[in-house]
Amino acid sequence: MKEGVLAAPRALPPVLRPAAFVLAVIGVLTASVLGLGYAGTSAPTGPDATLVDALAWSGDPWWTIATVIDFVGEPVGAALTLILFSGLCLYSRRPRTAVTGVVAVLVTVGLTSGLKPLTGRYIHGEFLSYPSGHTGFVAALAFTAALGAFGGLRRGPATALLVVVVFAAGTAMGWAQVTMGAHYPTDTLGGLGVALAVVPAVASLTDRVSARRTP
Template sequence: MKPALPTALRPAAFVLAVIGGFGALVLGLVYAGTSGPTGLDATLVDALAWSGDPWWTIATVIDFVGEPVGAIVTMAVFLGWCWFSRRPRTAVTGVVAALVTVGLTSGLKPLTGRYIHGEFLAYPSGHTGFAAALTFTAALGVLGGLRRFPASVLLVVVVVVAGLAMGWAQVTMGAHYPTDTLGGLGVALAVVPAAALLTDKGATRSSNTA
């Protein structure tokens, strides 16, 4: 049975987890209780919020992935790929990681108390976390058969690009500040390797007792 966390990708995955978790924590502490684009956000908002078409349309399409209906469709496609490629552990990891990531980003919002537009809790971004969590999980499955170095580089690139794409969409649509999206990405980076490792351990334990 194919592992959810291939041995060759464990070092890169755990490095991403540490960086992501630490980064999300630091950003949450720095921006807790704020309600405007300050510091890094003040610079990045103007650079990333691209107005007019086709940018608004592209941002809307990307944003759909994190909306309730879009998330269901995306998850269905992901699970269909897992079934077709016979990756049950990847499927379990994806579901667990997505649920935990969305749960954490939702639970952290009132704790950090950061607002956008004066009324919407913003930190961290659940849309970014969801997209990054599924991309991270799928990338572990796809890249596991490659050599360690190229697989690790591709893993980092794919996950970061996915997170930045959703982050850009959220900023362009005015739903989040840039650091909110980095926080959501960080949560996903911290959650996925842990979910994959626990899935593999649980599957191994079950097969040994069967």
Template sequence: MARRSAPALLPPSLRAGLGLIAALAALVVVVLGVLYAGHSEPGRVDRWIVEPTADSVRPPWRRVALATDFLGEPAGAAMLVVAAVAGCLLLRWPRAAVLVGAGAALTVGTVKLLKPLVGRTIHGDGNLSYPSGHTAFLTAFALVVALIATGRLGLGRTAAMSLVLAAALVAGAAMGWAQVALSAHYPTDVLGGWCTALAVVPATAWLVDRMADRLVDRTANAGPLEHR
């Protein structure tokens, strides 16, 4: 029987829990997308949060918001992904390196697909806002790092789930706050971006595991034939 070349990125103990969370997150993304399709104004929940806080942060918190926002910009996001991929390759974790790249790419790609479909804008300038790509990316990156850590540390189900969800919550809350504080997104855009990452990353981790395991099996089965 072929052995794994590396710990699973989505351990069996987390598949049911994260699968359910991913399904619920996908449902939230769809529901919010339908509710705010074609809108150019904040909704009731958005007004409750946005009106007193939007674009109102002052130094030093504004600098914190801008620094956080940079991590979701193309340059900042590329810096994080390249550093993580390089670290995984240096540690000889190719499966983890693939997840870093695939998780970020598929999450951002999903956001780019959803934005024109929903057609929600902000500031009346045609700027598509739903879901928040910045929030989706940073949440996805945090989820990927947490999943890699759970496998490498051999954490139990409770500890692993706690780490993964805490990472997603902290990253999503930090970037979400920055986006709302800088008036770049509505709060419901942020929620949609957060849920997009929660829906995409577990599915991506499962897919990478399946592909990697099949490659290991094929390599193991081909080995004896080469020596005949």
């Protein structure tokens, strides 16, 4: 088993390492700047005021689609998604990717939960909203999966696909959260930022720990 882990593909492939850490820096800056800028607020101001109207699509099928997407970030949906993700990783002999995905998701969700009371931003006057844990969850898992899926490609295509997948996942969940009235648009950007910051660090640590293990 130890030999298998040592021989497994890296969680953070060399071809995607530069892009991953650029995204991490962007994530830290995004989450920090938005968190400081919207701390203590409780109404959509600035870009949020415009984006809420543009993104909150009412009526079916939009509400149903948003509900389905939202379920992925709910406790039951998240557990099922993690089980499926881990199973696919292990089936494809990528234990490092499986470990990275689970740990990165737990760290991301933990950070988004811990930052909410520190930021003190409310939606509907009573619910802490910044940053979005649902968006962070989906973005972290998509980021990890993309690292595993595209690490064997050339740098240009791999980087482009990584960015598209991560931001598409974050956008989909972000839209669902805004449509359902659970978050402001900038809350979802904050959740995405946390995920971008966490995944490269966890993937790098997973590779280091795995490489130091001896058979």
